[in-house]
Amino acid sequence: MDALDGNAIGGLMLEIFSAEMTTATGTCAGCGAVAVLAEAIVYLEAPGTVARCRSCDSVLMVVVDVRGTKCVDLRGLSSLEPAA
Amino acid sequence: MARAAVQRRLTWQVATVDDVVHETPRVKTIVLDVPDWPGHRAGQHLDVRLTAEDGYRAEREYSIASAPGEPVAITVERLEDGEVSPYLTEELRGGDGLELRGPIGGHFVWGPENGGPLLLIGGGSGVVPLRAMLRHRERAGNDLPVRLLYSSRSLDDVIYREELDAASGGVVEVIYTLTREQPPGWTGHARRVDSELLNEVAWPPDEDARAFVCGPTSFVETVADGLVALGYPPVRVKTERFGATGR
Amino acid sequence: MSFVSRGFRGRRRDSDADPNRVPPGQYVTDGFPVLSAGPTPHTPLEEWTFSIANGGERKSWTWEEFRALPSETVTVDIHCVTRWSKLDTTWEGVSVDTLLEQVEHEAPYVLAFCDGGYTTNLPIEDVTDGKAWVAFVYDGEPLDPEHGGPARLLVPHLYFWKSAKWVRGLALRDENEPGFWETYGYHLYGDPWREQRYSGD
Numbered sequence: 001m002d003a004l005d006g007n008a009i010g011g012l013m014l015e016i017f018s019a020e021m022t023t024a025t026g027t028c029a030g031c032g033a034v035a036v037l038a039e040a041i042v043y044l045e046a047p048g049t050v051a052r053c054r055s056c057d058s059v060l061m062v063v064v065d066v067r068g069t070k071c072v073d074l075r076g077l078s079s080l081e082p083a084a
Numbered sequence: 085m086a087r088a089a090v091q092r093r094l095t096w097q098v099a100t101v102d103d104v105v106h107e108t109p110r111v112k113t114i115v116l117d118v119p120d121w122p123g124h125r126a127g128q129h130l131d132v133r134l135t136a137e138d139g140y141r142a143e144r145e146y147s148i149a150s151a152p153g154e155p156v157a158i159t160v161e162r163l164e165d166g167e168v169s170p171y172l173t174e175e176l177r178g179g180d181g182l183e184l185r186g187p188i189g190g191h192f193v194w195g196p197e198n199g200g201p202l203l204l205i206g207g208g209s210g211v212v213p214l215r216a217m218l219r220h221r222e223r224a225g226n227d228l229p230v231r232l233l234y235s236s237r238s239l240d241d242v243i244y245r246e247e248l249d250a251a252s253g254g255v256v257e258v259i260y261t262l263t264r265e266q267p268p269g270w271t272g273h274a275r276r277v278d279s280e281l282l283n284e285v286a287w288p289p290d291e292d293a294r295a296f297v298c299g300p301t302s303f304v305e306t307v308a309d310g311l312v313a314l315g316y317p318p319v320r321v322k323t324e325r326f327g328a329t330g331r
Numbered sequence: 332m333s334f335v336s337r338g339f340r341g342r343r344r345d346s347d348a349d350p351n352r353v354p355p356g357q358y359v360t361d362g363f364p365v366l367s368a369g370p371t372p373h374t375p376l377e378e379w380t381f382s383i384a385n386g387g388e389r390k391s392w393t394w395e396e397f398r399a400l401p402s403e404t405v406t407v408d409i410h411c412v413t414r415w416s417k418l419d420t421t422w423e424g425v426s427v428d429t430l431l432e433q434v435e436h437e438a439p440y441v442l443a444f445c446d447g448g449y450t451t452n453l454p455i456e457d458v459t460d461g462k463a464w465v466a467f468v469y470d471g472e473p474l475d476p477e478h479g480g481p482a483r484l485l486v487p488h489l490y491f492w493k494s495a496k497w498v499r500g501l502a503l504r505d506e507n508e509p510g511f512w513e514t515y516g517y518h519l520y521g522d523p524w525r526e527q528r529y530s531g532d
C-alpha cells in the first residue's frame with residue numbers, strides 16, 4: 001500500500017482537534033523541517049495511523065484507535081499551529 | 085443554533101442516494117442528498133463509512149466531484165480488489181442511505197479568490213477534485229486561464245469526457261495523455277507524464293500558475309517533482325495522493 | 332442502533348474455517364494485507380546483517396552466513412491485531428533458537444530491531460523452544476520487501492505486529508522495554524487467544 005499525504009487524515013484530524021488541520025503548520029522534532037500537515041507522508045494501513053516528516057521520515061504523529069477512543073501521540077512534532 | 089450546526093458538520097450523518105450515474109465502465113458518480121449540507125469548496129472530500137449487519141466497518145475518502153452550490157456528488161472508480169468501491173459502484177442505488185462526514189480539507193482547495201492561471205494535473209480518478217475546480221470556475225463566471233493535463237489508460241477511461249471536451253476552448257485547455265491504449269488516428273499524447281510533457285504543457289514559472297496535482301502517489305510525486313524542477317515554487321504546487329490502488 | 336449499509340458485507344470472509352483456529356474478534360482472509368508504519372526499506376543483501384546484541388557484545392551474521400545456517404519450513408496460522416487472520420501460511424526460516432545458541436545470555440527479554448527503525452519487545456521464552464524464526468521465504472518464494480523481505484521475525488503465537496518486518500537483530504534486555512506499537516498503546520505481550528490488543532486488555 002502506497003503512502004498517502006496529510007489530506008488523507010483531514011477527517012481524523014477534524015474529529016480529534018475539532019478544527020481543519022491539514023493547513024496547520026508543524027515543526028518536525030527530528031529535523032526541524034516546517035511544513036503543513038497536508039504534506040506529511042501518511043500511512044493508513046497499520047495498527048495505527050502514522051504521519052512522517054517528508055524531509056527526514058521521522059514519525060510526527062501516531063493515532064491509535066483504542067477500543068473506540070482515539071489516542072494521539074504528537075511527540076514527533078515540536079510545534080503544531082493551526083492556520084490563522 | 086450555530087453550535088449545533090458546527091457539531092453536525094463534524095460528525096457522521098446519513099445522506100440519501102439521489103442518483104448513480106455511469107461515467108465509464110469502471111466509474112460511477114453518486115449524487116447525494118445531504119441534510120443540512122453546509123456547503124463545500126472545490127477540492128474538498130468526504131469520508132464515507134459502510135457498516136455491515138454484523139457491525140464490520142470500512143471507511144474511505146472520496147473527492148467531491150461537484151462545484152460549490154451544486155448537489156453533493158462523489159465519483160468512484162471500482163477497484164479490482166476493492167472492498168468499498170465495488171459496493172458503491174455496483175450495489176448502491178437511489179434511495180439507499182450512505183453514511184458520510186464532511187466536507188473535509190483546507191489545503192487542496194481552489195476558488196477564484198486564490199487566483200491563477202490554473203494548472204490542473206490529474207492521473208486516473210485524480211481528475212475528480214480538479215473537475216470540481218473547473219465547474220466552480222465556470223459557475224463563478226471566472227475567466228482565469230486554465231490548463232488541465234489529464235492522464236488516463238485509454239480514451240474509454242477518461243472520466244467526464246464529454247463535459248471536458250465541451251469546456252475546452254478559449255482560455256480553457258484540456259490536454260489528454262493516454263498511456264496504455266490509443267484509438268486509431270490518435271494524434272494526442274500517448275505516454276506517462278514526464279518532464280518533457282510537463283515542459284510542453286505547464287505554464288512557465290513566471291506566469292505564477294497555481295498547480296494542483298492529484299492521482300496515485302507515484303504519479304503525484306513524479307509530477308510535483310517535475311514542476312519544481314521546472315522552476316515552480318513548492319508553495320505553488322499542491323498535491324493530493326490517492327495511493328496506487330486505493331484501499 | 333447505528334446505521335447499517337444495505338447489502339454491504341465487506342470482503343468475503345471464509346466462514347468454513349475451523350472456529351477453533353480463529354481467535355476471538357478475528358476473521359479469516361484469503362489475501363495477505365500489507366500494513367506498514369513507514370517506507371519499505373531496501374537494504375542490499377551485501378550490506379545486510381543479523382545480530383544478537385548482548386550488552387556490549389554483538390554476534391553477527393552476513394546474509395551468506397545466515398543462509399548457511401540450518402533452516403526449516405513451517406506452516407502456521409497468523410493473526411493481525413487489525414482483525415484479519417490467515418491460516419496455513421508457509422514460511423522458511425532459521426529458528427531463533429539456532430541464533431540464540433551462539434550467544435551466552437541470561438536476559439529475560441528481547442527487543443527486535445529493524446531497518447526503518449521499527450522495534451517490538453518479547454519475553455525470551457516467546458522466541459525460544461521452537462516458537463520463533465527469522466523467515467526469508469513465504470509461500471515458496473523469497474520474502475517480498477513489502478512483506479518484510481529479505482527477512483522478518485516470525486512469532487505466530489502472538490499478534491502479527493510482533494513478527495517484525497525487515498528485522499536486523501535481537502537486543503537482549505533486562506527490562507521489557509516497549510517497542511514501536513507498544514509505545515503507542517498496544518499490549519506489551521499480545522496474545523490473540525486472550526485478545527490482548529491494547530495496553531490494559
